[in-house]
Amino acid sequence: MSSKLQLKTQQLTQLCQEHLSSPQIVSSQLLKAIQQLTKRGLVYSARWCAELAFSLESKSQERTKVSINLYNENELEQKECTAFLLGRRYFDCREYRRCAECLKNLENETSVFLRCYSLFLASEKERLDSSIQSIKALQTRQLEPILSEICHFEKSQNGMLSGFLCYLCGIISRNLDRRKQAISFFIRAVVQFPFLFDAWKELSHLVSVEEEEESLNASLPQHWMTAVYYAMLFMERREYEDALQLLNVLLSYFPKNTFLLSQIAYLYYDRRDFDESALYYEEMRRNDPQCIDGMDIYSNILYVREQQAELSMLAHHCILVEKYRPETCTVVGNYYSLRGDHEKAVIYFERALKLNPHYVSALTLIGHEYVEMKNTSKAIEAYRKAVDIQPKDFRAWYGLGQAYELLRMPSYSLYYYRKAASLRPFDSRMWCAMGLCLEEFGKLQDALTCYERALKCEDREVVVFRRIAHLYDQMGDSEKAHSFYLKELELREEDGLDGSETAEALGCRKLLF
Structure with a gap:
């Protein structure tokens, strides 16, 4: 935690204490x-x-x-x-x-x-839902006339615009790709009406580090809702410790609040701490059994854990509560994917996308399913749509890298893995993927740099030690190679994993040297 962020978090904590x-x-x-x-x-x-x-x-x-x-x-x-x-x-x-x-x-x-x-x-x-076969696409909106009408109204009010109309101008500006104008309107909205949560949420997605440091500090209201905003902003930037501190402060005033619990659950999920994340999602379910919010993320955890029975029960429950929700369709899609029925999984992910055309997670999951089916053209199409909607989605960039890897186009793979790593620099998978691509190009020193970067990540993979050992072997540094093989074997033994391949490699080395 940087000293500047720590100071900001302390100030926001004090703000909560004063106003709550x-x-x-x-x-x-x-x-x-x-x-x-x-x-x-x-x-x-x-x-x-x-x-x-x-x-x-x-x-x-x-x-x-x-x-x-x-x-x-x-x-x-x-x-x-x-x-x-x-x-x-x-x-x-x-x-x-x-x-x-x-x-x-x-x-x-x-x-x-x-x-x-x-x-x-x-x-x-x-x-009625049982008879629905198709869902109409969202109608295109004529945004410019609406914005013009609001601006005309503002002039008639001597330049005064309510927070609600500022919010409306903000979302119209955002849809017209006028980012700075949208930010300005959203700031005006929350200054006039701090409880406009949707405006805060939009701000957290749009504001860059530079803009926040230069102008936002002075512009935002001295209100405890500002702490909610910064919690979301810190999560966007993956400043986990600061976000968690603020969320826990807010949770002490609003115990069992679904939104705050879901944010903490997602924070741990984003950190790949699936066990801790699952505990918070389970608490949410106990507090509010009819809540579907966040269940798509919870189903991802069950999928990674390969808990098919639990995922089946979750899917059944979500269907009973709200059949036609994007989250429900995602849960069901994950269930079919875990069973290996990838075609059926795609059907449900596409249904989620029809219900919410901007649901990036569904597009990314569709891409994953097509990768499993070796349909790289469809996978690439889905991933490209995902990054068009949300350029910050590292999963879609990483998926593009995997798809081009299947096509044996390492230069393309490397480009997309680099994009993913720039968005997710603390994730060892990004650096490992880049390292493998660089190995294919024969750039062993660059590959080694990537693997060493992967070792610095919290979620480092044991296999990275073998990749480094293999590189040192190729570079003729047998002593370093031996030490990394040993390190991998030790970690595998600690984690109760099979280390036969590593032991075999070490055995071969003893025969050679």
């Missing part, structure tokens, strides 16, 4: 924000705020009464109010079973009605 010390005030602010967001149809930001309000720990909640205009001024206990608001947000997002689950312990007439009605709609939705 009164749960009642924070809860009241969140409830008001939910109403404003709901009025404008910003349902996902409203849901996000409702989940925070629901998870907010307050000893005084049971005694506090609040008046909510949304429900004809009926007074509800605050804990019931936040639960009902959360249920409504799930309802608005058409997550009917999550709505019913959220309201199951509430006894007032409105909650009982909404719970029963949600179960009815979930049943109807499942019946």
